Amino acid sequence: MAIRKPPITTREYWAPGHAACAGCGPAIVMKLATKAFSEAMEEKYGDPNAFAIAHATGCMEVVSAVFPYTAWKAPWIHVAFENAAAAASGVEAAWKKLGRKGKILAIGGDGGTADIGLQALSGMLERRHNVVYLMYDNEAYMNTGIQRSSSTPYGAWTTTSPPGKYSIGEDKPKKWVALIAAAHQAPYVATASIGDPYDFYRKMKKAASVDGPAFVQVLAPCVPGWRIPSEKTVEIARLAIESGLWPLFEIENGDFYNIKFQRFPKDGKFKKPIEDYLKIQGRFKHLFKRPEAIQELKNQIKEVWRILGKEVELL
Amino acid sequence: MPKKVISGNYAAAYAAKHARVEVVAAYPITPQTSIIEKIAEFIANGEVENLEYVPVESEHSAMAACIGASATGARTFTATSAQGLALMHEMLHWAAGARLPVVMVNVNRAMAPPWSVWDDQTDSLAQRDTGWLQFYAENNQEVYDGVLMAFKIGEHEKVNLPVMIIESAFILSHTYDVVDMLEQEEVDEFLPPRKPLYSLTDFDNPFSIGALGTPADYYEFRYKIAKAMEEAKKIIKEVGKEFGEKFGRDYSQMIELYKTDDADIVFMGMGSLMGTVKEAVEILRSEGYKVGAAKVRWFRPFPREELYELAKSVQGIAVLDRNFSFGQEGILFNEAKGVLYNTGAKPIMKNYIVGLGGRDLTVNDVRKIANNMKKIIEKGELDKEIDWYHLKR
Numbered sequence: 001m002a003i004r005k006p007p008i009t010t011r012e013y014w015a016p017g018h019a020a021c022a023g024c025g026p027a028i029v030m031k032l033a034t035k036a037f038s039e040a041m042e043e044k045y046g047d048p049n050a051f052a053i054a055h056a057t058g059c060m061e062v063v064s065a066v067f068p069y070t071a072w073k074a075p076w077i078h079v080a081f082e083n084a085a086a087a088a089s090g091v092e093a094a095w096k097k098l099g100r101k102g103k104i105l106a107i108g109g110d111g112g113t114a115d116i117g118l119q120a121l122s123g124m125l126e127r128r129h130n131v132v133y134l135m136y137d138n139e140a141y142m143n144t145g146i147q148r149s150s151s152t153p154y155g156a157w158t159t160t161s162p163p164g165k166y167s168i169g170e171d172k173p174k175k176w177v178a179l180i181a182a183a184h185q186a187p188y189v190a191t192a193s194i195g196d197p198y199d200f201y202r203k204m205k206k207a208a209s210v211d212g213p214a215f216v217q218v219l220a221p222c223v224p225g226w227r228i229p230s231e232k233t234v235e236i237a238r239l240a241i242e243s244g245l246w247p248l249f250e251i252e253n254g255d256f257y258n259i260k261f262q263r264f265p266k267d268g269k270f271k272k273p274i275e276d277y278l279k280i281q282g283r284f285k286h287l288f289k290r291p292e293a294i295q296e297l298k299n300q301i302k303e304v305w306r307i308l309g310k311e312v313e314l315l
Numbered sequence: 316m317p318k319k320v321i322s323g324n325y326a327a328a329y330a331a332k333h334a335r336v337e338v339v340a341a342y343p344i345t346p347q348t349s350i351i352e353k354i355a356e357f358i359a360n361g362e363v364e365n366l367e368y369v370p371v372e373s374e375h376s377a378m379a380a381c382i383g384a385s386a387t388g389a390r391t392f393t394a395t396s397a398q399g400l401a402l403m404h405e406m407l408h409w410a411a412g413a414r415l416p417v418v419m420v421n422v423n424r425a426m427a428p429p430w431s432v433w434d435d436q437t438d439s440l441a442q443r444d445t446g447w448l449q450f451y452a453e454n455n456q457e458v459y460d461g462v463l464m465a466f467k468i469g470e471h472e473k474v475n476l477p478v479m480i481i482e483s484a485f486i487l488s489h490t491y492d493v494v495d496m497l498e499q500e501e502v503d504e505f506l507p508p509r510k511p512l513y514s515l516t517d518f519d520n521p522f523s524i525g526a527l528g529t530p531a532d533y534y535e536f537r538y539k540i541a542k543a544m545e546e547a548k549k550i551i552k553e554v555g556k557e558f559g560e561k562f563g564r565d566y567s568q569m570i571e572l573y574k575t576d577d578a579d580i581v582f583m584g585m586g587s588l589m590g591t592v593k594e595a596v597e598i599l600r601s602e603g604y605k606v607g608a609a610k611v612r613w614f615r616p617f618p619r620e621e622l623y624e625l626a627k628s629v630q631g632i633a634v635l636d637r638n639f640s641f642g643q644e645g646i647l648f649n650e651a652k653g654v655l656y657n658t659g660a661k662p663i664m665k666n667y668i669v670g671l672g673g674r675d676l677t678v679n680d681v682r683k684i685a686n687n688m689k690k691i692i693e694k695g696e697l698d699k700e701i702d703w704y705h706l707k708r
Contacts, residue, residue: 049518054383055525065526075515078525079382079409086376090340090383090391091515093367097337097389100516120379123372 023230050102195238227282411446433673
């Protein structure tokens with residue numbers, strides 16, 4: 001009997017023993033991203049190990065490297081919070097000068113990317129470093145205990161956007177860093193979700209394969225931060241796609257007129273109600289007493305789709 | 316050996332070139348900018364073989380990129396000044412904590428406000444606890460020599476710490492002077508390629524750098540840096556001696572003593588102002604004053620032993636600080652006084668706050684200070700401990 005080749009590599013760069021929560025979305029991101037990277041490096045340079053990682057401060061940094069242990073089976077550096085892209089720029093420059101072929105992977109959460117690290121990210125993209133920046137988006141500062149970031153969606157509870165008599169929770173629309181990255185005319189920009197791991201895997205591989213900078217923003221639910229059951233992480237990330245809340249797209253060289261979409265319904269009508277996505281998350285619980293807030297959230301998402309060039313219907 | 320009339324900034328750039336730096340990540344700021352302009356020119360004209368210049372978007376990112384490059388194993392250089400140095404502050408701790416021998420030239424410039432671009436040492440002295448070695452250059456030659464020695468000292472296996480070479484805004488950075496440069500072969504012989512402790516290109520021994528250190532380990536990491544700093548004193552003297560033997564300019568002393576042997580009063584200070592002070596010593600001696608100068612070359616590690624030796628033989632030390640720690644006193648004064656407290660040496664020490672924000676210190680000023688010190692020594696007591704010498708009345 002023939003044994004089918006596994007759809008993704010069996011090589012591991014993210015070792016067991018890290019201290020992430022059960023059901024952690026970003027931990028799935030780390031595992032898949034490094035595997036995809038290694039496959040791309042093998043195809044491109046004949047060397048699956050031709051990469052190093054620069055990591056911003058955050059959950060995945062803290063849980064993965066507690067001296068003298070590490071979960072990383074790849075060269076890895078953490079240089080504070082706001083500068084994974086800058087540190088990666090330096091690593092890449094040195095790789096080049098020391099004659100090592102390969103690509104650098106920079107990793108940051110949404111706080112480290114959308115807020116404090118945005119300037120360094122912009123610099124790295126603009127200078128055309130051969131770096132993939134991976135933003136794992138769990139939509140708040142989870143490492144410090146669930147504070148809002150500019151990537152927190154409208155209506156969400158966080159400890160610094162608590163709902164109350166005078167508050168519906170987070171009251172600003174989510175900032176889409178992928179669009180900012182694409183505006184740099186980077187060779188490759190994509191959004192992904194661990195709700196579709198194969199799509200994410202393909203995009204990471206593509207990002208790692210292109211020459212020059214790439215940016216991938218992946219939705220990665222946080223069990224304590226979103227107040228969700230630990231076995232629902234992937235399911236919720238999938239519902240985000242199916243309800244239309246999380247557009248999956250690719251933009252190459254900043255060409256906003258030729259955006260490629262994935263899992264987009266042909267008729268533009270998303271089949272799963274947004275409420276299905278919201279109701280299993282404690283962070284949105286209060287919205288069900290405020291239907292106008294849910295409507296506002298839907299309007300904002302429709303506007304994002306419109307900017308992307310799509311008229312959609314959301315349930 | 317090729318002599319050139321160049322600015323302090325160009326001396327820094329040439330030294331970086333001769334040291335065969337592999338990565339430079341830097342951001343423009345007055346009065347540092349002509350260092351990185353010159354380096355960009357070297358690359359544009361094909362005068363360097365293997366140098367990557369990363370034109371980062373801020374000084375914070377400059378040091379972050381230098382850390383990344385240095386951790387990858389490259390010989391790494393940058394330059395900055397004042398506000399830029401302050402923006403780097405977090406990363407300065409990081410470079411030292413990660414034990415990366417990045418070399419940086421800082422052009423001393425006054426911190427704002429008021430906005431200023433002129434000489435003042437408070438910017439670099441405010442970084443004294445970051446774990447960087449600090450060398451204060453008196454002239455353009457020392458900028459050049461200092462950068463070359465900085466790589467050798469910082470990269471030494473017993474040190475592995477970043478080194479800051481400090482020069483004065485405009486007085487050195489933009490003033491042209493003769494610099495006796497070395498031939499490339501001489502530098503290559505003095506400064507072989509870097510042998511890093513670890514490298515981010517090494518996949519067979521993948522390293523995780525920048526891990527969490529719990530209370531069970533953090534303490535020992537700090538101790539190791541403290542020990543390396545102590546060790547650095549020996550290495551500084553060794554390298555300084557070797558430099559002298561090879562190239563005729565000796566740097567084996569962390570404090571350069573100028574006519575202190577029979578001096579009653581010694582002027583102590585750092586950086587370019589000591590050039591003026593030495594000139595003044597010369598003149599004052601011809602007028603019958605028994606004065607000398609002690610130029611503190613290395614502020615970190617602090618030359619405790621050398622200071623003690625000096626203090627044993629003099630009656631008074633006038634510490635000239637082109638810097639100030641608000642709520643306390645001049646920073647060099649504070650440190651020097653502290654070092655001597657537990658020793659038998661107790662010369663009279665007075666702090667003169669001079670030259671802040673680029674105000675000139677002249678030979679005549681030094682004469683006035685000498686007269687003031689003479690009176691104090693005769694009386695046997697201080698008129699005041701901290702003297703804002705230039706203050707408009």
